[in-house]
Amino acid sequence: MRHILVFAAAALISVPLAAQDAPPLRPAASKAEDVPPPNRSVTRHRGVFGGQAVAYTAIAGETYLKADDGTPKAAIFSVSYIKDGVDPRRPVTFLFNGGPGSGSVWLHMGAFGPKRVAIPSDARDDGAPPYPILDNPDSLLDVTDIVFIDPVGTGYSHALGKTDPKEYYGVTQDARSIADFIRLWLNEHGRWNAPKYLGGESYGTTRSAAVLNQLEGSYNDVAFNGVLLISTVLDFGAGADTPGNEMTHILNLPSMAVTALYHGKAQATGAAAFADEARRWATGPYAAALLKGNALSQEERASVRRDLARFTGLSERYLDQADLRVEPGRFYKELLRDRGLTVGRLDSRYTGRDFDNAGETPDNDPSFYGIDAGYTAAINAFTRGDLNYRTDRSYVTIGSLGAQWDWRLGGGRDNNVYMNVAPYIGKALRENSGLRIFVGQGWYDFATPFFAAEYSLSRTGYDKSRIHFEYYDSGHMMYVRDEDRAKLTRDVRAFIRGR
Known part of the structure; x- marks a missing residue:
């Protein structure tokens, strides 16, 4: 972004049953032996999601990306919600937001996480605190484990030691780091043969296409069952508000x-x-x-x-x-x-x-200053409270990384002048017969207009039978409207079950 049920007695409960804290974060050093272990907290919870009772574990903390010699270069903060009980074939969904420079707070605390912040549903300003942080029965934890990822420079994620964070500020560089994180997560949790979903909002849809290319674009690939594109921007050339572009x-x-x-x-x-x-x-x-x-x-x-x-x-x-x-x-x-x-x-x-x-x-x-305060308060209160994550770092909801971003895709001058990642999706559809695409668009979204999303995915080279569109009576963050949050989660739940 450029500037950016009621369940009565069976209601969702999300109270920590146990917690384990890692040592507090210390200033990063330049040598591997001087860098402390990743900062993590593990808590256990119960809730009702999609009408089903689920006991689950939340892992909030860092995963280190390392150089070839083992030196930690960056700490990726994520929150993983994993249903209790060992099931190596349970679906897992990796989610992030956009920006570039945005933490995953919006999808996490607005749509798919076990808790959500309640702000006015009718396009009124969210005002001043306190903001209600409520159980979220619309969360997808009944059908998939969920991993919310904050790329370097967003959320609590950051470069380590002498690493220049700009090494991660670019379409391809950023996508490569998220692809590395996903491989590490699959290693740690034994989920290589599980159904996998990848999704993002806004620039997160750009990132989804680029990460898909990193993970499925080589022989050492990680195949996905589905990609969730929420408020989609893929073809930056066609949508550029610049004189002469009709x-x-x-x-x-x-x-x-x-x-x-x-x-x-x-x-x-x-x-x-x-x-x-x-x-x-x-x-x-x-x-x-x-x-x-x-x-x-x-x-x-x-x-x-x-x-x-x-x-x-x-x-x-x-x-x-x-x-x-x-x-x-x-x-x-x-x-x-x-x-x-x-x-x-x-x-x-x-x-x-x-x-x-x-x-x-x-x-x-x-429509941004009308929602931002509630979400900022919620992610800090929830991670530092319910998830028991201890850090002196500030959570970066929206960072100004756009001006530092490397938008080049490589492949010659034309690819770098006309930036379009949609062909990555077309290629993945042609080379993975089990891949499907979900596209969710709000009618009232000018940041990522619905017609631009349709245009980018209707060119030659795309199997339209495996691209599914849904529309919502709201804007970019359609889940701020209560009716559309319920519809969005129903639509995504059906998409995952439809595999």
């Missing part, structure tokens, strides 16, 4: 349409129907008009402008001044300018008020 306007148009509908600036029977109409218009008359550029006739321009106003809720005068091309930042500010409000980027259901109403773009994203 595809970004085509791919953003359906998101503008459903947002206008949500806020009463457009008329339609529902979000799904309006999105479908907007898709067809965007790839038809709108795409043709944009590609004609200055050769577009006045008659065609007037027709396109009229329809564009109907879809976006913006005035024809404004659209004419914008030359039929409205960047998302301008849309957030202009749509509700008459009400003195802006709309969110991560979730355009959210609204905010700026310092004044005359600006070109919003001061900030109300």
Whole structure:
């Protein structure tokens, strides 16, 4: 990100029954013998998930990535939830968030972990603490063990000794480190022959594709049964908001349409129907008009402008001044300018008020500052409390790693200029007949628009019969809406069981 049931007496219980602490973290040294053992805590819990009672062990702590000579180079923090009882063929799911620079707090405390933070479900600001940290009966622990991973520079994960953390700041470098972690985890827990799932949100979907390439792209491979892409961004070239790129306007148009509908600036029977109409218009008359550029006739321009106003809720005068091309930042500010409000980027259901109403773009994203405090409080309270993890380090929910990130994929100049990791998924589908892809998209997400996700996975070379899409009446973090959290976990649970 750029800036980013009730079960009455049988309710979920998640009280530690036992705990084992590792020594407190000490400053890392440059020699292997001077580095303390990985800092870990083991606790035991019980809960009810998907209607099933589950006893499980939580392992919160570090795994060291080492150089060829055995010198520890980085500590990867993870939380593993493992159902009690030895079952080497029980499914295991590896999850992370995005950024780059984000810890796994969002999926962990929002959707799939045994506890969740309760923030307003109706796109209101989360306010000030205390925030309720509740049992999460929607967690997937009834169907899979879960490992939440924080890449280097996020969460509690960090480089060790004299290692430059920038060694891990890049699409391929980061993916290689997560692939190494997964191999080490499979070694430690004896799960090489278990069904395996890999998943991420936002840039975590980019990471999923790159990790898939690291683990399945060689003969010494680790095969997966499924990949979970939640709020998907794979083709960075097509979606780049840069002058001269016409595809970004085509791919953003359906998101503008459903947002206008949500806020009463457009008329339609529902979000799904309006999105479908907007898709067809965007790839038809709108795409043709944009590609004609200055050769577009006045008659065609007037027709396109009229329809564009109907879809976006913006005035024809404004659209004419914008030359039929409205960047998302301008849309957030202009749509509700008459009400003195802006709309969110991560979730355009959210609204905010700026310092004044005359600006070109919003001061900030109300859909991020509307949720971040609750999640930050929750991950620190939960890991340091229920999971009994002891550290002096601060948990990095969102770090500013993007400016330091190596976006190059290699393979020549064109691959590095037009950054697209979707072909990694196409290759894995062709070479692993048992692999399936789950894609979850929120209608009101401009960070990773649903039409851009559809576009990136509908090119030649993809088996569409093994790619499953689901849609949600919320935005980037669709699980902040109670109904969509329940739907998302039902959808993913069915996906895992469907193998």
